[in-house]
Amino acid sequence: MLEKEVVYEATLDHDFLDEIYSLPGGKEVKRCIQCGTCSGSCPQGAVMDHAPRKIFSLIRAGFRNEVLGSNTIWFCSSCYSCAVRCPKEIKITDVMYALKRLAIKEGKVTEGRKSAVLSRNFIKMVNKYGRNHETELMTRYIIEADLLNAFNFAPVGLKLFSNGRLPILPHKMKNVDQLRKIIRKVDEMEGI
Amino acid sequence: MKYTYYPGCSVSATANLYQESIDSVLPGLGIELEELDDWNCCGATAYMSVRELLSFAISARNLALAEKYHRDMVTPCSACYLVLNKTNRYCEEYPDIRKKVGQALEAGGLNYSGNIKVRHLLDVVVNDVEKEKIAGTVKKDLSALKVAPYYGCQIVRPEIGLDDPDDPQIMDELIRSVGATCVDYSMKTKCCGASLMGTDEKKALHLCKEILADAERNEAHCIITVCPLCQMNLDIYQSKVNSLFGTKFRIPVIYFTQLIGLAQGKSMKELGLGRLGVKISGEMKKIIEGA
Numbered sequence: 001m002l003e004k005e006v007v008y009e010a011t012l013d014h015d016f017l018d019e020i021y022s023l024p025g026g027k028e029v030k031r032c033i034q035c036g037t038c039s040g041s042c043p044q045g046a047v048m049d050h051a052p053r054k055i056f057s058l059i060r061a062g063f064r065n066e067v068l069g070s071n072t073i074w075f076c077s078s079c080y081s082c083a084v085r086c087p088k089e090i091k092i093t094d095v096m097y098a099l100k101r102l103a104i105k106e107g108k109v110t111e112g113r114k115s116a117v118l119s120r121n122f123i124k125m126v127n128k129y130g131r132n133h134e135t136e137l138m139t140r141y142i143i144e145a146d147l148l149n150a151f152n153f154a155p156v157g158l159k160l161f162s163n164g165r166l167p168i169l170p171h172k173m174k175n176v177d178q179l180r181k182i183i184r185k186v187d188e189m190e191g192i
Numbered sequence: 193m194k195y196t197y198y199p200g201c202s203v204s205a206t207a208n209l210y211q212e213s214i215d216s217v218l219p220g221l222g223i224e225l226e227e228l229d230d231w232n233c234c235g236a237t238a239y240m241s242v243r244e245l246l247s248f249a250i251s252a253r254n255l256a257l258a259e260k261y262h263r264d265m266v267t268p269c270s271a272c273y274l275v276l277n278k279t280n281r282y283c284e285e286y287p288d289i290r291k292k293v294g295q296a297l298e299a300g301g302l303n304y305s306g307n308i309k310v311r312h313l314l315d316v317v318v319n320d321v322e323k324e325k326i327a328g329t330v331k332k333d334l335s336a337l338k339v340a341p342y343y344g345c346q347i348v349r350p351e352i353g354l355d356d357p358d359d360p361q362i363m364d365e366l367i368r369s370v371g372a373t374c375v376d377y378s379m380k381t382k383c384c385g386a387s388l389m390g391t392d393e394k395k396a397l398h399l400c401k402e403i404l405a406d407a408e409r410n411e412a413h414c415i416i417t418v419c420p421l422c423q424m425n426l427d428i429y430q431s432k433v434n435s436l437f438g439t440k441f442r443i444p445v446i447y448f449t450q451l452i453g454l455a456q457g458k459s460m461k462e463l464g465l466g467r468l469g470v471k472i473s474g475e476m477k478k479i480i481e482g483a
């Protein structure tokens with residue numbers, strides 16, 4: 001949350017805006033007229049630390065930590081309601097994705113930690129099988145992020161299983177090697 | 193009409209009932225699907241948030257494979273639809289991304305020249321098949337059945353939007369062309385919470401409650417959907433909504449292909465309807481059996 005006290009300009013991060021501008025779709029952030037249409041359209045607005053309109057004003061003012069540390073970027077469910085209505089055609093959902101990646105990169109993942117764990121495990125599934133294996137993904141995710149919640153999740157898993165909707169074995173693709181070569185090349189380009 | 197088929201990961205698992213109804217219903221509409229050989233995961237939202245370029249690259253592998261055949265690629269999943277289209281759009285709009293994706297594909301011995309059009313199955317059924325043809329396959333009178341169309345977010349959102357983002361009509365029309373009654377309600381494009389259900393269940397359950405409540409207020413017997421994630425959230429989690437909010441919803445949430453099959457007089461089993469979390473019962477069952 002934002003502190004109520006005065007924030008002096010010197011403590012703000014003036015590079016933050018440039019960084020956002022350099023992302024694909026990021027330049028449009030400049031055009032925001034603070035009309036609030038996005039916040040009004042957002043199904044998650046009420047539970048976010050800062051609804052989308054405020055995120056844009058915080059970005060422009062250089063409140064790096066507040067933006068990257070907020071739950072907003074993790075509560076965004078990518079529904080695109082805001083983006084479709086924004087009068088300045090800002091790709092708001094894509095900016096939210098970019099902020100998620102930036103937050104992960106800078107280790108600023110707080111409240112939305114679980115989403116990051118889910119994403120990470122999803123990637124593991126794909127690297128292994130080329131496809132998502134929902135059963136294993138759920139198991140891994142629960143063990144890593146949400147063990148306390150396993151009890152809560154059990155009825156859902158059971159319902160899926162009893163209706164034949166949770167296969168035990170993964171559906172593998174054939175040429176996983178080709179996919180891995182593609183993945184390795186991207187890793188290389190991104191220096192990972 | 194023949195299309196390349198990109199099933200996506202869900203229809204072989206939690207959404208197998210969707211696939212069962214697709215197999216049962218589409219041949220009768222003159223739609224032939226040939227599965228893309230050795231497809232991989234589209235990249236999905238979970239991937240996008242951590243590694244954008246990687247997501248585009250693995251998604252593009254599918255597009256590159258599809259280029260062998262000169263026809264549109266069809267997917268039944270709204271998330272795959274969005275991701276594959278987004279890959280196309282970003283490769284077109286951002287030369288830097290196009291170049292890097294090209295290099296990654298090359299490492300796998302592939303090349304994509306950007307010519308695959310990705311379409312949602314709903315689009316194909318509604319826009320490539322004549323209404324009269326669909327109506328001609330109908331065997332049961334479902335006029336007493338009130339159906340609420342749930343579009344969810346992704347198929348009607350920007351750039352790839354199939355229809356008006358706030359008040360789409362294509363599924364409404366489909367409901368009418370199979371002879372059922374379409375329920376008009378305001379939550380038809382509101383978000384179901386998508387993958388937040390896994391990470392912040394209470395908030396997602398709240399969104400689902402609003403959708404279910406609005407459908408019930410408007411006296412819907414069932415909801416139809418076009419997306420595995422929406423179906424799972426509204427169906428499998430419905431009992432959780434009830435225990436959290438003290439509601440008593442019992443609204444079956446079925447795929448649009450299952451509705452078409454019901455109108456064609458196909459059995460519940462053949463359409464995978466036995467796999468629903470909230471089974472078809474009460475008035476809806478009476479209408480279907482009596483029709």
Ligand code: SF4
Pocket residue numbers: 031032033034035036037038039052053056085086087088089090092
């Ligand atoms: S809708 Fe667009 S212009 Fe209006 S506040 Fe949101 S981002 Fe800014």
Ligand code: SF4
Pocket residue numbers: 038041042043044045052075076077078079080081082083092093096
């Ligand atoms: S895309 Fe994200 S920020 Fe935009 S309305 Fe949906 S949840 Fe809110």
